[in-house]
Amino acid sequence: MITDVLTAVALYLAIQDFNKVVFKKQKFLIELDKYAPDVAELIQTPMEMHYIPLKVALFYLLNPYTVMSCVAKSTCAINNTVIAFFILATIKGSAFLSAVFLALATYQSLYPLTLFAPALLYLLQRQFIPIKLKSKSFWLYTMQYAALYLCSLVVIICLSFFLLNSWDFIPSVYGFILSVPDLTPNIGLFWYFFAEMFEHFSLFFICVFQINVFFYTIPLAIKLKEHPVFFMFVQIAIISIFKSYPTVGDIALYMAFLPVWSHLYRFLRNIFILSCVLVVCSLLFPVLWHLWIYAGSANSNFYYAITLTFNIGQILLISDYFYAFLRREYYLTHGLHLTRQDGTEAMLVLK
Amino acid sequence: MAAAAAALLLLLAAAGPGRAVPGRARRDALREELLLSPLPNGDVAAAFQFRTRWDADLPRGAVSHYRLFPKALGRLVAALGVQELHLALTQGFWRTRTWGQPPLQAPAGAELWVWFQPTVTDVDKAWKELSNILSGIFCASLNFIDSTNTVTPTASFKPLGLANGTDHHLLRYAVLPREVVCTENLTPWKKLLPCGSKAGLAVLLKAERLFHSSYHSQAVHIRPICRDASCLAVSWELRQTLTVVFDTFSSGQGKKDWSLFKMFSRTLTDACPLASQSKVYVDISPKNKEKELLEVTPAPASVYEAIVQGEKRTYAVYDLLSPSLFNTSRSLNVQLKWKRPKNHLAQPATPVSSPLARYVSGYGLQTGEISTLIYNTHPYRAFPVILLETVPWYLRLYVHTLTIITKGKENKPSYIHYQPAQDRRRPHLLEMLIQLPANSVTKITIQFERALLKWTEYTPDPNHGFYVSSSVLSALVPSVIAMKAVDVEQSPLFTSLFPSSDGSSYFVRLYTEPLLVNLPTPDFSMPYNVICLTCTVVAVCYGSFYNLLTRTFHVEEPSRGGLAKRLANIIRKFRGVPPL
Numbered sequence: 001m002i003t004d005v006l007t008a009v010a011l012y013l014a015i016q017d018f019n020k021v022v023f024k025k026q027k028f029l030i031e032l033d034k035y036a037p038d039v040a041e042l043i044q045t046p047m048e049m050h051y052i053p054l055k056v057a058l059f060y061l062l063n064p065y066t067v068m069s070c071v072a073k074s075t076c077a078i079n080n081t082v083i084a085f086f087i088l089a090t091i092k093g094s095a096f097l098s099a100v101f102l103a104l105a106t107y108q109s110l111y112p113l114t115l116f117a118p119a120l121l122y123l124l125q126r127q128f129i130p131i132k133l134k135s136k137s138f139w140l141y142t143m144q145y146a147a148l149y150l151c152s153l154v155v156i157i158c159l160s161f162f163l164l165n166s167w168d169f170i171p172s173v174y175g176f177i178l179s180v181p182d183l184t185p186n187i188g189l190f191w192y193f194f195a196e197m198f199e200h201f202s203l204f205f206i207c208v209f210q211i212n213v214f215f216y217t218i219p220l221a222i223k224l225k226e227h228p229v230f231f232m233f234v235q236i237a238i239i240s241i242f243k244s245y246p247t248v249g250d251i252a253l254y255m256a257f258l259p260v261w262s263h264l265y266r267f268l269r270n271i272f273i274l275s276c277v278l279v280v281c282s283l284l285f286p287v288l289w290h291l292w293i294y295a296g297s298a299n300s301n302f303y304y305a306i307t308l309t310f311n312i313g314q315i316l317l318i319s320d321y322f323y324a325f326l327r328r329e330y331y332l333t334h335g336l337h338l339t340r341q342d343g344t345e346a347m348l349v350l351k
Numbered sequence: 352m353a354a355a356a357a358a359l360l361l362l363l364a365a366a367g368p369g370r371a372v373p374g375r376a377r378r379d380a381l382r383e384e385l386l387l388s389p390l391p392n393g394d395v396a397a398a399f400q401f402r403t404r405w406d407a408d409l410p411r412g413a414v415s416h417y418r419l420f421p422k423a424l425g426r427l428v429a430a431l432g433v434q435e436l437h438l439a440l441t442q443g444f445w446r447t448r449t450w451g452q453p454p455l456q457a458p459a460g461a462e463l464w465v466w467f468q469p470t471v472t473d474v475d476k477a478w479k480e481l482s483n484i485l486s487g488i489f490c491a492s493l494n495f496i497d498s499t500n501t502v503t504p505t506a507s508f509k510p511l512g513l514a515n516g517t518d519h520h521l522l523r524y525a526v527l528p529r530e531v532v533c534t535e536n537l538t539p540w541k542k543l544l545p546c547g548s549k550a551g552l553a554v555l556l557k558a559e560r561l562f563h564s565s566y567h568s569q570a571v572h573i574r575p576i577c578r579d580a581s582c583l584a585v586s587w588e589l590r591q592t593l594t595v596v597f598d599t600f601s602s603g604q605g606k607k608d609w610s611l612f613k614m615f616s617r618t619l620t621d622a623c624p625l626a627s628q629s630k631v632y633v634d635i636s637p638k639n640k641e642k643e644l645l646e647v648t649p650a651p652a653s654v655y656e657a658i659v660q661g662e663k664r665t666y667a668v669y670d671l672l673s674p675s676l677f678n679t680s681r682s683l684n685v686q687l688k689w690k691r692p693k694n695h696l697a698q699p700a701t702p703v704s705s706p707l708a709r710y711v712s713g714y715g716l717q718t719g720e721i722s723t724l725i726y727n728t729h730p731y732r733a734f735p736v737i738l739l740e741t742v743p744w745y746l747r748l749y750v751h752t753l754t755i756i757t758k759g760k761e762n763k764p765s766y767i768h769y770q771p772a773q774d775r776r777r778p779h780l781l782e783m784l785i786q787l788p789a790n791s792v793t794k795i796t797i798q799f800e801r802a803l804l805k806w807t808e809y810t811p812d813p814n815h816g817f818y819v820s821s822s823v824l825s826a827l828v829p830s831v832i833a834m835k836a837v838d839v840e841q842s843p844l845f846t847s848l849f850p851s852s853d854g855s856s857y858f859v860r861l862y863t864e865p866l867l868v869n870l871p872t873p874d875f876s877m878p879y880n881v882i883c884l885t886c887t888v889v890a891v892c893y894g895s896f897y898n899l900l901t902r903t904f905h906v907e908e909p910s911r912g913g914l915a916k917r918l919a920n921i922i923r924k925f926r927g928v929p930p931l
Contacts, residue, residue: 117807184803185871192873198872242889308888
């Protein structure tokens with residue numbers, strides 16, 4: 001519970017700082033006339049952004065998922081705290097602390113490794129270093145940050161080695177995360193897939209599933225290099241959906257960020273149905289589990305179906321927010337009222 | 352040259368009389384014995400023991416001529432460096448509550464435990480080879496013994512024969528509780544006997560009668576023993592035991608009287624010519640206080656009294672090698688008739704309290720609890736017992752929930768050895784030395800969680816459940832009556848299987864019931880569907896992200912209109928409505 005409170009406090013401070021950064025950037029871009037003239041209603045004002053940090057902290061603390069993982073005494077709360085401190089350190093601009101916390105988060109479960117890219121992008125942005133592949137200062141800073149990160153990771157692993165006097169913990173911890181030997185049902189997609197997998201293809205599909213978590217990083221970095229905090233949000237969401245043993249505590253962490261993007265509400269297409277899907281699936285999970293394991297009147301397919309639906313709901317939620325974000329960016333630079341060449345009102349499509 | 356000639360002469364001289372003198376033939380000896388005991392509830396137990404003792408040095412590989420000792424087992428012991436081998440195939444469970452104490456109990460299924468010689472370097476490799484070879488010899492599925500059901504107990508299975516030191520890393524123990532015993536296993540077992548099933552006591556071993564029983568256990572025990580009292584040389588002993596319990600009376604199919612012919616549909620006609628001793632013992636000790644008189648026909652030549660398992664017992668002895676036995680009739684059909692006083696109603700047998708019970712409790716397919724109950728019925732003596740539990744890896748034990756309660760208070764074991772399981776590699780091993788107070792019940796409980804396995808790891812009938820092998824309880828039970836130390840060569844075989852250290856206690860090894868536990872099962876008809884659906888979900892994510900990452904927003908250009916739109920416009924022009 002203490003870790004949950006720490007997480008909430010860290011997120012509060014981080015989002016407070018982030019808001020200041022957003023204002024500065026917005027002001028800068030308005031002064032540079034980068035925005036279209038009729039987007040006044042899209043610009044974020046201090047009034048509406050005043051309560052966002054508080055909302056973020058409350059979203060995390062009062063989220064039923066957080067309460068559930070606190071009651072279950074899950075170590076996911078500690079994971080969330082470390083990631084929250086990492087976000088705070090990144091937004092405050094301290095590269096050293098950010099690298100240390102990222103190393104700690106990677107040490108616990110392997111997947112926060114992908115958060116290296118958004119953190120790097122944010123720190124580069126903060127140092128006003130342009131992201132060009134030929135720029136010397138870009139590579140210098142990247143190397144510095146990478147070196148900090150790798151050194152702290154190596155230090156932590158060596159500490160573990162000295163604590164245990166053998167390297168056995170590496171296959172037991174990271175080998176376990178990567179090779180998914182334990183098939184206890186959880187809210188993710190892996191367990192039933194590997195329970196029903198033909199032995200011949202088991203290794204192939206394990207590799208496919210693990211690569212699936214990591215390979216969205218580079219394309220997202222290319223697309224979202226101007227908006228690293230949104231990139232971080234999407235990355236955390238992808239980790240918590242596709243990691244090998246997801247828990248509801250991981251979902252609670254990325255859901256805490258949703259108030260930050262509340263200005264995207266008018267562009268979200270399916271928010272009502274997706275929130276219904278998520279709520280209904282969360283309610284059906286324990287029911288169908290009980291029916292399968294205790295009552296014996298359902299079988300594993302029922303629980304698996306809810307797993308599928310819940311994950312689809314989460315995936316569509318994230319892609320909906322992504323779509324809304326990109327659309328707002330387009331409107332900001334091209335204006336809200338779009339006209340076609342002949343003057344009639346236009347529609348916006350992705351092509 | 353002269354020395355060589357002298358040596359050759361000496362060899363011939365030694366070989367010459369050697370062929371005629373039976374001294375060389377005395378290097379191995381066979382004793383066979385049948386023990387018939389009526390059980391308290393009217394059933395009868397028959398225990399066959401065939402003991403071949405061979406004064407040879409098997410591990411050195413210096414033997415090439417096998418006579419009574421079966422070559423298959425001899426070569427096995429020599430090649431794999433086996434010091435002791437015990438294999439038991441059992442069908443059924445010894446019901447101590449109605450049958451009393453078992454003479455030699457074995458767990459349901461197949462049990463194999465082996466001590467290897469200290470010279471063996473790779474014990475696991477030797478164990479794998481040994482289980483495969485035995486699987487071939489006995490036509491049993493012992494090749495399923497692998498690291499997931501093999502354990503290395505530290506305290507429970509001490510060597511029963513001579514041993515130089517007991518490094519428990521040389522011991523391996525495995526049980527296959529699902530193994531079924533049938534005629535296919537009996538036939539190779541009978542083939543190992545020197546006389547086969549042609550002469551001697553083995554003629555009674557007819558499969559159709561033996562498997563029509565409540566309990567059938569056949570075992571092979573190989574161990575090194577002292578050659579004589581001075582113990583300067585080592586002999587090898589092979590014991591083949593077969594215990595069967597016929598339940599014609601308690602199942603209501605027959606009367607309480609029994610005879611060899613009724614049980615085995617054969618009678619004994621002669622002893623095995625290769626045997627040096629061939630006897631039949633019938634337990635005629637008075638079982639209960641009521642005056643039930645037993646009459647054994649034909650009248651026994653002698654009566655033997657012994658203290659077995661702490662009780663004084665009387666046996667009627669029939670010596671098949673004595674010439675007077677077959678004087679009156681060509682065959683020996685031992686019959687037992689019960690004579691009851693006239694006004695005596697049939698009394699049910701007083702139940703003997705079972706010293707051991709084990710069960711699974713809990714509901715649902717997620718968690719459960721294994722409870723073991725141990726009863727100490729001795730009125731005033733407390734004694735320690737060693738309990739060995741082997742639980743398969745897919746029942747994840749929570750050792751922090753292990754509780755031992757005696758008479759309402761917690762009982763802390765003086766020695767615990769716990770080896771946690773590794774998924775798909777080795778099972779749980781829990782060994783405890785527990786002190787049992789006099790006249791008490793001890794309850795040991797431990798909770799577990801059930802794992803979901805891959806669909807190929809389930810047996811073809813997954814809803815039957817998974818077997819948890821029996822727990823083993825080894826104890827030196829203090830005996831109420833003082834016992835004399837037995838001389839192995841002179842006393843009956845059934846008294847000399849377990850080496851006794853002193854006369855005040857006897858060694859007993861008891862087994863619990865095997866447990867049947869259900870695991871949650873995935874749907875076995877679904878592998879293709881699951882792969883498709885899960886990959887669809889992943890593809891939904893990939894597709895949405897691909898669209899958002901590689902495409903940009905554009906203002907929509909008006910399209911010329913497809914064929915449907917043009918047709919609709921034509922119809923609208925006819926109706927007089929503005930076009931689309």
